[in-house]
Amino acid sequence: MKVLKWNTPKLVKLIEQESISLRLIHHPSIPKSTLDDFFTFVPTSPLTLYCLVMDKIEGENLEQWSESNGAISQSLALEWLQQLVEILDTVHRTEFFHRDIKPSNIILQPDHKLALVDFGTTRRVTNTYLAKVSGSGGTDTGIGGRYEITAVITPRYTPLEQIEGQAVPQSDFFALGRTFVQLVTGIQLMDFPKDNQTGNLIWRDKALQIDKPLADFIDELMAFLPGQRPQTTKVILQRLEELPQQIKNYKLANSKIVKYSKFALRGLIILGGIILSIPLLSNYLVTQGRKLEAANNSQGAQEAFDWAIKINPQLKPDVSELYFEKGRGSTSNLDLAKKYYKLAIKYNNQNSQIYTNLAVVCQQLQQFECVTDNYGKAIELEPNNWQGHYGLGTFYDERGKYDLAEKQYQLSIKTSNQAILPINNLSRLKIIKGDYNAAIALAEQGLQKAKEPELRAVLYKNLGWALFEQKEYSQAKKYLEKAKELDIHRTSTHCLLAQVQEALGDVDYAWISWEICLLTESREPEVFGWRSQVLERIRLKDPIRQREE
Structure with missing residues (x-):
């Protein structure tokens, strides 16, 4: 039994929180407690003891x-x-x-x-x-x-x-x-x-x-x-x-066998000229390079690949594809992904998709020159690369360079009739610029092509947003509710729905939508603006907050 002898509001609040958490969290390695296990006892007035009974964990x-x-x-x-x-x-x-x-x-x-x-x-x-x-x-x-x-x-x-x-x-x-x-x-x-x-x-x-x-x-x-x-x-x-x-690979990479592998590889190359054919030797080197790369011995792996390609240059695309796949598999470590994509380009500098992926990684790393250089190379290699134009557009969009972003989105839409993402982003930019009719037309164009629920949801969101800005609140609510039904996790939909519900006088529902807007994760820049506005209203004793209190 935990007994609180000091009856201060802060300490009482903490023991109440502990009682609630132990009742709600269910795990065999956490103490259990029930509603009846939390009670007060008054031995002598005015002293009140707060008591919490829970399982004792032996050990x-x-x-x-x-x-x-x-x-x-x-x-x-x-x-x-x-x-x-x-x-x-x-x-x-x-x-x-x-x-x-x-x-x-x-x-x-x-x-x-x-x-x-x-x-x-x-x-x-x-x-x-x-x-x-x-x-x-x-x-x-x-x-x-x-x-x-x-x-x-x-x-x-x-x-x-x-x-x-x-x-x-x-x-x-x-x-x-x-x-x-x-x-x-x-x-x-x-x-x-x-x-x-x-x-x-x-x-x-x-x-x-x-x-x-x-x-x-x-x-x-x-x-x-x-x-x-x-x-x-x-x-x-x-x-x-x-x-x-990973630990096993690390130990292997730092073992004496692997440390001396580069000397062994050189010896094999010399012997290979005598006892092995060129294709067999180059394939063997690629295999050894893969093993060394799997053991995190990047230096040894690259030496093996370089020798293999010197013997047989036709292996370049295979080695490039290996590093390209390793880059795609390193999403949790952006620096490592960047390293692999650069190695993929080293062995094949004619693949626009590698440049596009490298630009995306650099965008996440906030390395802006790397972003523009690699999107530029991807587009130079493949002018009709809608993903390259779209990615460069999102980069300019995030920087607030809306005119440059709009140009890239338009090029992306022009190069691919089925590219929905640039249509959506361009619709959003039109709303930000106040061109609501153009935004509505783009959203409707995207909805005619989009099949995936998430894509349709974001287009309905833009449609509702533009109608909200035009004070068409009932229509806006209809489309925003469709967007929420298709993708309940998009924060901006809840933020917009809160504003529409307020405009229609639905105060109770508006506050629920604001709660979700404030609490869910989002990278959309407009969401931060809406949050700041409502939090400022809360700070200034907004009527919605007064009602809650």
Whole structure:
């Protein structure tokens, strides 16, 4: 039983949150509690005790265990990381996050399974996300206004955004990474130096049993900004499935056999002139190059490929295709994808699709000269490449260069009669420029061709948006509801529907739509403008907010 003896509003709120979270989160490695397990008791007036009963988790917390047992092995680190992320996956999918992960809140049970305890600092995801989006001024208790957040801080385990009262689910991943640094080193976090430039812990020299792929992943969990960390527990679980093979490849790549492989390859080339035919030798070198690349020995692989192509230049397209596919498979690591696409171009500089893909990666990396150069080369090789024109249009669009974007969208539509995406984007630009009739015509043109629900949804959204701007509210509502029915996840549809519902006097439904607009993820620039407007209204005591209060 947890008993709260200090009857302050903040502490009462925390124990109430803990009761709610334990009732809603169901996992065998999390304590259980029921509605009847939370009650008050008044031993003597005016003292009121708040009592919370929950399952007792038998075992030893990892803070104590680590003091007795020291650093854990790599295999145990992978096993424990898997267990904890599976627990966190349940927590996050129930729309909570923990906010206080550390060794002392993790219990090693007698059956060697881990359990996560102390949910007194949990927070519902929705309120925190809204506070994060609002960007309002902070106070000593967190973000002001309706969505107040109490800052929860455990020195060395808490990321900066949580210290500032703006914790997000990825804050749990930072604390998880810091926890594993302590577990794999057996050293308290306060004893580690920090990199003067990055602020990162310098810990790897104290955990020599941890190979580079796992060490890199732990550092990624502890990245300074939430956006630099894995974004969901699902992503982490997928990465954990891949880590054993990556570790195996790393060990192979750093073995003596592979380190000396380039000398062996040179010897084989000399011998090959005597005992092997040229086609057989070049194919053998390509095979060895593939094996070295799979073992992350890029230098050895490229040397093998280069020798193979010297012997048989006709192999260039095959090697280029290998790197092109590796680039397409590296979506989670943009720098690696860029490297592979550049290697693909090295072996075949006549493939416009490689240049287009490289431009897309550079666009995500915000490397603008690389974007324009590679889209330009793709279009030069294939003037009727609608994807190249469309991609360059989106690049100019994101930069606010609407005239240049419009030109590229028009070229994209001209080169492909079935290209729906540029029609949609051009329709959106016409709305931004106030040419609503042209926007409606384009959206209707796209709807005649589009078959996929997501494409039809975004075109209906544009149609509703243009009609809203023309104050045709009933028609706008009809099309926006069609868009929502086809794709409920598009944030801009909810933002627009909120405005239309307000114009029609549907205040209750408008507030629900605004909630979704504020809380769901979006990269659409207009969404940020709409959010800012409604948050400013909330701050100024908008009638919708007053009604809620």
